[in-house]
Amino acid sequence: MKTSGLRIATRKGLFFSSKKNNWKLGEPSFLGDNCSAVLRHPVSNAIYVALDHGHFGVKLHRSRNDGESFSETATPAYPPHDDDAEPWVDMMGRTIPDSLQLIWCLESGHADQGERIWAGTIPGGLFRSDDGGDSWQLIESLWDDPQRRKWFGGGMDFPGIHSILVHPERPEDITIAVSCGGIWHSDDDGNSWSNIGEGMEAPYTPPDVANDPGIQDVHRLTRCRSYPDQMWLQHHAGIYRSEDAGSHWQQVENVKPSSFGFAVAVHPQNPDTAWFVPEIKDEHRIPADGRVVVNRTDDGGKSFSSFSNGLPGPMAYDLVFRHAFEIDQRGEILAMGSTTGSLWVSEDGGENWQTISNHLPPIYALRFE
Amino acid sequence: MAIVNFTQNLKRHVNCPETVSEGTTVAEVLGKVFEQEPFLEGYIVDEQGALRKHMVIFIDGIALKDRAKLSDPIPREDSEIFVMQALSGG
Numbered sequence: 001m002k003t004s005g006l007r008i009a010t011r012k013g014l015f016f017s018s019k020k021n022n023w024k025l026g027e028p029s030f031l032g033d034n035c036s037a038v039l040r041h042p043v044s045n046a047i048y049v050a051l052d053h054g055h056f057g058v059k060l061h062r063s064r065n066d067g068e069s070f071s072e073t074a075t076p077a078y079p080p081h082d083d084d085a086e087p088w089v090d091m092m093g094r095t096i097p098d099s100l101q102l103i104w105c106l107e108s109g110h111a112d113q114g115e116r117i118w119a120g121t122i123p124g125g126l127f128r129s130d131d132g133g134d135s136w137q138l139i140e141s142l143w144d145d146p147q148r149r150k151w152f153g154g155g156m157d158f159p160g161i162h163s164i165l166v167h168p169e170r171p172e173d174i175t176i177a178v179s180c181g182g183i184w185h186s187d188d189d190g191n192s193w194s195n196i197g198e199g200m201e202a203p204y205t206p207p208d209v210a211n212d213p214g215i216q217d218v219h220r221l222t223r224c225r226s227y228p229d230q231m232w233l234q235h236h237a238g239i240y241r242s243e244d245a246g247s248h249w250q251q252v253e254n255v256k257p258s259s260f261g262f263a264v265a266v267h268p269q270n271p272d273t274a275w276f277v278p279e280i281k282d283e284h285r286i287p288a289d290g291r292v293v294v295n296r297t298d299d300g301g302k303s304f305s306s307f308s309n310g311l312p313g314p315m316a317y318d319l320v321f322r323h324a325f326e327i328d329q330r331g332e333i334l335a336m337g338s339t340t341g342s343l344w345v346s347e348d349g350g351e352n353w354q355t356i357s358n359h360l361p362p363i364y365a366l367r368f369e
Numbered sequence: 370m371a372i373v374n375f376t377q378n379l380k381r382h383v384n385c386p387e388t389v390s391e392g393t394t395v396a397e398v399l400g401k402v403f404e405q406e407p408f409l410e411g412y413i414v415d416e417q418g419a420l421r422k423h424m425v426i427f428i429d430g431i432a433l434k435d436r437a438k439l440s441d442p443i444p445r446e447d448s449e450i451f452v453m454q455a456l457s458g459g
Binding site for chain 2: 053054056072077078
């Protein structure tokens with residue numbers, strides 16, 4: 001699919017940047033409202049936007065007319081509270097609520113599955129809609145898994161599902177990632193789940209649990225579309241690569257200026273090419289030396305090049321969140337949005353960047369369409 | 370029975386005119402309102418029926434006590450319920 005533009009979910013509205021107009025920004029939708037996730041559904045062409053109204057809760061809206069107007073749909077809901085059930089208390093001793101706090105990511109199902117949508121939420125819910133958002137089902141097999149109770153919040157107070165990967169050839173094959181709760185895989189359309197991901201290490205936890213796959217703080221998980229077993233992830237403690245669909249991971253060492261970050265993108269046809277946005281870990285979370293750079297490897301992580309042409313610094317403190325770094329379907333265009341409202345596009349593999357705006361609200365999520 | 374009013378800020382998002390509704394508790398009164406405006410419910414209570422953290426309800430000027438189940442009684446036939454934002458969060 002040829003890219004026509006970029007949908008931009010921000011703290012204060014949903015924006016669109018048009019490629020044919022040199023990425024010029026159009027009038028926003030939901031101006032003033034907190035947009036946490038956005039999806040252009042490839043089957044129906046509908047646009048979905050998740051809102052976090054704060055006082056008024058989390059909502060989901062849908063447009064079937066190219067963003068001209070939106071209407072509210074159903075919202076994922078957690079099962080009725082059971083006073084007799086043991087409360088979910090995380091390893092920090094915090095009680096996790098059984099009510100929707102945030103829709104953190106939205107993904108379409110396989111092209112053969114109509115208008116199926118997956119939603120990853122905080123706290124720790126995976127939901128599926130088979131009717132374009134008119135109704136939602138909690139994936140109870142995952143929610144009821146006792147291992148799920150090990151999950152805990154990372155940057156957010158409560159654990160959340162931020163990455164959902166549907167296998168491009170096998171619709172029933174789904175892999176998700178949790179912060180903090182590692183990687184989970186289902187090969188039967190979500191009826192059963194396995195916690196996978198040997199090889200990751202969480203050095204910020206006690207040594208006896210540091211290698212437990214079920215507590216890893218994966219920041220973002222992605223896979224190469226043409227070679228789906230080839231995956232990359234940005235972890236709280238570094239960069240990892242898997243060549244067996246996430247079962248085993250090898251850490252990529254010696255990445256300059258840093259291997260910390262939130263975002264990762266992989267080329268859709270070339271699994272050896274991946275991009276990262278390095279930040280200083282971990283309490284700082286700012287670019288090294290105040291310079292925004294994008295790192296790219298073309299050899300599977302053996303070496304990296306840092307690109308800064310068109311990006312700000314020194315004295316630049318843009319942070320790029322996990323859903324605000326995207327590559328288009330052809331692997332030709334990259335887009336990056338920051339917490340300080342900067343938006344950049346690169347049309348040459350990340351080597352040169354064009355500024356679209358330095359004055360948007362904090363950017364949470366980008367989607368090419 | 371009670372007269373129910375909603376904060377102006379809510380009207381930007383969802384239809385919620387002043388309305389008269391029946392019931393002996395706040396939950397019952399609002400439940401009748403939500404039957405007419407199904408999307409309104411999720412703006413005021415969460416999926417467990419609890420009042421949202423940064424919302425507040427006054428019944429004849431007295432703040433709602435039971436934020437979990439909204440079981441506070443409606444004192445009079447002409448009681449007034451105000452559904453408002455708390456001055457917190459955002």
